[in-house]
Amino acid sequence: MAATDKSQAHFDIVVVGAGFSGMYMVHRARASGLRVKCFEAGAGVGGTWYWNRYPGARVDIESLEYSYSFSDTLQKEWEWTERYAAQPELLRYANHVADRFDLREDIAFETKVQSAIFNDEALRWVVRTDRGGEVTAQFCIFATGLISAPLDPDFPGLEQYRGEQYRTARWPHEEPQFCGKRVGIIGTGSSGIQVIPKVAEIASHLTVFQRTPAYTVPLRNGPPDPQKLVKVKAEYEGLRKLEFNSFAGFVMVHSNPEPPPTKSALEVSEEERQAEYENRWASGGLCLYYTYSDVLMSDAANQTLSDFVRAKMKARVKDPEIAEKLTPYEYPILTKRLSAETDYCETFNRDNVRLVDVRSTPIETFTETGIRVDGELIELDAVIFATGFDVMTGAMDRIDIRGRKGLTLKQRWSSGHTSYLGMMTHGFPNMIWMNGPGSQFFNPILQAEFQGDWIDKVIKSLKERGKTCFEATEESEDAWIRLNDDIANMTLFPKSKNYYMGDNIPGKARRILFYFGGFPSYRSACETAARDLDSFNLSGELKTVTA
CATH class of the missing domain: 3.50.50.60 (FAD/NAD(P)-binding domain)
Structure with a gap:
């Protein structure tokens, strides 16, 4: 029509x-x-999953939860191939729904x-x-x-730059070729953190321009556990009820539904608290959001989780100086979006990856061939902007x-x-x-x-x-x-x-x-x-x- x-x-x-x-x-x-x-x-x-198709793009809520509940048949017939579905699978799911319901x-x-x-x-x-x-x-x-x-990139001299430019939020349908190229990525929010490890595997050299370090946690993605998958699908009604009665609508730990937290992080012993954080860290994903009832309410409670994640992040990076630059200190964990990732911290152990802290050495200007930082020209064949929304x-x-x-x-x-x-x-x-x-x-x-x-x-x-x-x-x-x-x-x-x-x-x-x-x-x-x-x-x- x-x-x-x-x-x-x-x-x-x-x-x-x-x-x-x-x-x-x-x-x-x-x-x-x-x-x-x-x-x-x-x-x-598909919305978000139509536009955001950059390498590494995937959901950070378990696929079994990040899905429609209105049709029990739909819930049970769709077979997710990963705990945390990647953009292509999420787009296939959206298209399946559009076709199934005409x-x-x-x-x-x-x-x-x-x-x-x-x-x-x-x-x-x-x-x-x-x-x-x-x-x-x-x-x-x-x-x-x-x-x-998406926010438009706004940097001095950008109009001069003659290299390739890409935006994570408007990634081309024809995949860019980074093999043998010097690539720069500006932005270390959730999109940047997902795309950085993927580009590092391909590019001859990758320079990451970081303004604010992010708290990151391992996603621990993989195929769904077949037994857990069968159990969830048999009891989907119970899972949905738990989600709709939770704070934020995602409740899984180790792919098992868990009731909302009722305890304060400060009312349990340090040993019990540490064991729970370790359990959530081993599960992966965003389950640290609902460890204890007061981690977003109390400075002292939040500090226990912030300290735990900082120590875990530092242990994943070999160079102490780089680890320090990647570690967030100036804000409480969870007050910026927690970034669930795969091998983000380990990426900075690679010889072909460099981290530039733009707070201490700001971007001065783009040139025809790259980006000048603190008087140094970093030559780049391509720049990826992950500059937010x-x-x-x-x-x-x-x-x-x-x-x-x-x-x-x-x-x-x-x-x-x-x-x-x-x-x-x-x-x-x-x-x-x-x-x-x-x-x-x-x-x-x-x-x-x-x-x-x-x-x-x-x-x-x-x-x-x-x-x-x-x-x-x-x-x-x-x-x-x-x-x-x-x-x-x-x-x-x-x-x-x-x-x-x-x-x-x-x-x-x-x-x-x-x-x-x-x-x-x-x-x-x-x-x-x-x-x-x-x-x-x-x-x-x-x-x-x-x-």
């Missing part, structure tokens, strides 16, 4: 983005008999939404795309992703979104993002985002399912009340933001410069971007709001058709 076909240009729901959130929203809307249209800038489904029929690919403008009189959203199409919808759902708006708000900021009376979303967020339930903001009726600012810090696929179901429930409640529009009241939104801020101030996140607080974007107002109250608390708030609708302004009279 062409977007310019006026006879088909009016929908109940428009969804922006065909990643895991957008695909589920399309599926949920169709199941409720709603007319839905999804626009996707890429040529295929989702492509309602998705327009290679179509970028340029604007979404609310019509105050019609109480509908007018959505325009870069293909010249225009559609209207009662509801506009932004499923544009948590980490989907404008998290949560960035993807929507880049679309011209206007609510009531022409108010732009950028204006609304000029003094800091605001939201109600991490899904909407006052002044923008019937506009909802998924996995966006103010949402719970949670397994993104499971959260997409929960939020998609919530949206469907609210739409049905509106219809029952004979209304067409709902909009968060300013009072409910202010209360939600105060709650978010209060919870954040109880944690260690404000003590670190991190993307959770928006610190990686110059000029971005500092405010916590996630709800950190835990999923049970988040679910309760959402369910209460959907049940009584008291926290919304309702408007628009539903027209009934008579024979």
Whole structure:
């Protein structure tokens, strides 16, 4: 269906983005008999896993958890080949879901939404795309992703550089050839940490430019244990229940579901605590997030985990000077994203790898042939930029979104993002985002399912009340933001410069971007709001058709 076909240009729901959130929203809307249209800038489904296809790209939550739960048949029929699936397998999974549930029929690919403008009189959203199409919808759902708006490299002299340039967030479909080349990588966040070991194996020489060292833990990837796989699939309902009642939606240790922690790191003996950290280190992945209940709340508790991981990192690097440069000291562990990796620290034991600490020796400028640092020209044939994302708000900021009376979303967020339930903001009726600012810090696929179901429930409640529009009241939104801020101030996140607080974007107002109250608390708030609708302004009279 062409977007310019006026006879088909009016929908109940428009969804922006065909990643895991957008695909589920399309599926949920169709199941409720709603007319839905999804626009996707890429040529295929998958979102993050369509765009981020650099060497080493993979999920850091176990595959059995980082997957849809809405279809038991889907859960049991899909066979994961690794504990932590790589990008190609995740993309195959996304395509399998799209085909199995016939989702492509309602998705327009290679179509970028340029604007979404609310019509105050019609109480509908007018959505325009870069293909010249225009559609209207009662509801506009932004499923544009948590980490989907890459930052453009901004370095002096970059326009002079004549070598090859690549960005991890927009990796070419045709794999670059680094064999025999001198390669530089700028950035040691999660993407950089994944790609660095892979490039080091191929390039004749690799120079890593590091600004802030990261806490890293081994992923310990490999094929799933066949016995554990059979057990999980037989008891998937129990696993999902445990996830949805946990803090962040991933609960496995050694590929076995574990209940949420209840003890403080400080109430157990040093021997018991050390044994638990060793157990989690041996398991691999992100299970250190849920070792003890207070590692993100207490400086003293956090220090025990920070010290443990620092010692482990140093033991993996042969040169003490390099080990020291790779070790983070100035912020508490977990307040920046923990990076689960394979052979990252060991990569710096290779003769063809050099670490440049740009805090002590900043990048002065790019030249035609490389990068000058502290007066030294480092000749490079190719440079890879792993320079991060404008998290949560960035993807929507880049679309011209206007609510009531022409108010732009950028204006609304000029003094800091605001939201109600991490899904909407006052002044923008019937506009909802998924996995966006103010949402719970949670397994993104499971959260997409929960939020998609919530949206469907609210739409049905509106219809029952004979209304067409709902909009968060300013009072409910202010209360939600105060709650978010209060919870954040109880944690260690404000003590670190991190993307959770928006610190990686110059000029971005500092405010916590996630709800950190835990999923049970988040679910309760959402369910209460959907049940009584008291926290919304309702408007628009539903027209009934008579024979």
